[in-house]
Amino acid sequence: MKNCPNCNSEMEDHFELCWNCNYSLSQGKVVEITESLPGTRELDCLRCGIPMIYSGNYRFHEGARMGILGNIFEIFLNRESFDLYLCPKCGKVEFFSPRTP
Numbered sequence: 001m002k003n004c005p006n007c008n009s010e011m012e013d014h015f016e017l018c019w020n021c022n023y024s025l026s027q028g029k030v031v032e033i034t035e036s037l038p039g040t041r042e043l044d045c046l047r048c049g050i051p052m053i054y055s056g057n058y059r060f061h062e063g064a065r066m067g068i069l070g071n072i073f074e075i076f077l078n079r080e081s082f083d084l085y086l087c088p089k090c091g092k093v094e095f096f097s098p099r100t101p
Protein backbone atom coordinates (compact mmCIF):
# COMPACT_ATOMS: atom_id res chain seq x y z
CA MET A 1 0.00 0.00 0.00
CA LYS A 2 1.02 3.59 -0.63
CA ASN A 3 -0.71 6.88 0.00
CA CYS A 4 -1.94 9.38 -2.53
CA PRO A 5 0.27 12.50 -2.32
CA ASN A 6 -2.74 14.65 -3.03
CA CYS A 7 -5.53 13.40 -0.74
CA ASN A 8 -3.62 10.82 1.31
CA SER A 9 -6.00 7.99 0.43
CA GLU A 10 -4.55 4.52 0.46
CA MET A 11 -3.69 3.26 -3.01
CA GLU A 12 -2.77 -0.16 -4.28
CA ASP A 13 0.90 -0.27 -5.16
CA HIS A 14 0.30 -1.04 -8.81
CA PHE A 15 -2.25 1.76 -9.27
CA GLU A 16 -1.14 4.82 -11.17
CA LEU A 17 -4.32 6.73 -10.44
CA CYS A 18 -5.93 7.61 -7.11
CA TRP A 19 -9.42 6.18 -6.88
CA ASN A 20 -10.51 9.07 -4.69
CA CYS A 21 -9.25 12.26 -6.32
CA ASN A 22 -7.95 11.09 -9.74
CA TYR A 23 -4.42 12.10 -8.89
CA SER A 24 -2.10 10.56 -11.45
CA LEU A 25 1.28 9.51 -10.13
CA SER A 26 2.79 9.42 -13.60
CA GLN A 27 1.57 12.91 -14.47
CA GLY A 28 2.03 14.36 -11.01
CA LYS A 29 -1.36 16.04 -10.98
CA VAL A 30 -5.11 15.43 -10.73
CA VAL A 31 -6.38 14.41 -14.14
CA GLU A 32 -9.86 15.06 -15.46
CA ILE A 33 -10.84 11.63 -16.64
CA THR A 34 -14.33 12.63 -17.67
CA GLU A 35 -13.04 15.02 -20.30
CA SER A 36 -11.06 12.39 -22.09
CA LEU A 37 -13.95 9.99 -22.54
CA PRO A 38 -16.37 10.45 -25.41
CA GLY A 39 -19.94 11.17 -24.40
CA THR A 40 -19.14 12.66 -21.05
CA ARG A 41 -18.38 16.20 -22.08
CA GLU A 42 -20.59 18.60 -20.15
CA LEU A 43 -22.04 21.06 -22.56
CA ASP A 44 -24.89 23.52 -22.26
CA CYS A 45 -26.80 24.85 -25.23
CA LEU A 46 -25.81 28.50 -25.64
CA ARG A 47 -29.37 29.34 -26.60
CA CYS A 48 -31.37 27.36 -24.03
CA GLY A 49 -28.88 26.90 -21.23
CA ILE A 50 -29.78 23.26 -20.82
CA PRO A 51 -27.41 20.32 -21.11
CA MET A 52 -26.88 18.99 -24.61
CA ILE A 53 -27.18 15.28 -25.24
CA TYR A 54 -24.36 13.20 -26.60
CA SER A 55 -25.82 11.52 -29.64
CA GLY A 56 -22.97 9.48 -30.91
CA ASN A 57 -19.60 9.31 -32.52
CA TYR A 58 -19.62 9.58 -36.27
CA ARG A 59 -16.99 8.16 -38.51
CA PHE A 60 -16.29 9.07 -42.08
CA HIS A 61 -14.46 7.36 -44.82
CA GLU A 62 -11.89 9.33 -46.67
CA GLY A 63 -13.58 11.62 -49.13
CA ALA A 64 -17.06 10.87 -47.84
CA ARG A 65 -19.68 13.43 -48.76
CA MET A 66 -22.96 13.99 -46.99
CA GLY A 67 -24.95 15.77 -49.67
CA ILE A 68 -25.49 19.44 -48.86
CA LEU A 69 -23.71 18.93 -45.57
CA GLY A 70 -20.54 18.11 -47.46
CA ASN A 71 -19.15 21.59 -47.01
CA ILE A 72 -19.55 21.38 -43.26
CA PHE A 73 -17.88 18.05 -43.06
CA GLU A 74 -14.94 19.21 -45.09
CA ILE A 75 -13.86 20.96 -41.93
CA PHE A 76 -13.31 17.52 -40.53
CA LEU A 77 -11.42 16.38 -43.59
CA ASN A 78 -8.48 15.23 -41.58
CA ARG A 79 -10.52 13.79 -38.74
CA GLU A 80 -11.47 10.17 -38.63
CA SER A 81 -14.43 10.74 -36.40
CA PHE A 82 -16.13 13.31 -34.24
CA ASP A 83 -18.68 13.46 -31.46
CA LEU A 84 -22.11 14.89 -32.04
CA TYR A 85 -24.09 16.74 -29.37
CA LEU A 86 -27.71 17.71 -29.70
CA CYS A 87 -29.86 20.17 -27.77
CA PRO A 88 -33.15 18.42 -26.95
CA LYS A 89 -35.01 21.71 -26.88
CA CYS A 90 -33.99 23.70 -29.94
CA GLY A 91 -32.27 20.98 -31.93
CA LYS A 92 -28.95 22.78 -32.15
CA VAL A 93 -26.15 20.42 -33.08
CA GLU A 94 -22.51 20.74 -32.10
CA PHE A 95 -19.59 18.72 -33.37
CA PHE A 96 -16.43 18.00 -31.50
CA SER A 97 -13.41 16.16 -32.69
CA PRO A 98 -12.36 13.65 -30.08
CA ARG A 99 -9.24 14.66 -28.24
CA THR A 100 -6.12 13.07 -29.46
CA PRO A 101 -4.31 11.17 -26.74
Ligand SMILES: [Zn+2]
Binding pocket: 004, 005, 006, 007, 008, 009, 018, 019, 020, 021, 022, 023
Ligand atom coordinates in the same frame (compact mmCIF):
# COMPACT_ATOMS: atom_id res chain seq x y z
ZN1 LIG B 1 -6.00 11.02 -4.02
Ligand SMILES: [Zn+2]
Binding pocket: 045, 046, 047, 048, 049, 087, 088, 089, 090, 091, 092
Ligand atom coordinates in the same frame (compact mmCIF):
# COMPACT_ATOMS: atom_id res chain seq x y z
ZN1 LIG C 1 -30.97 24.70 -27.32
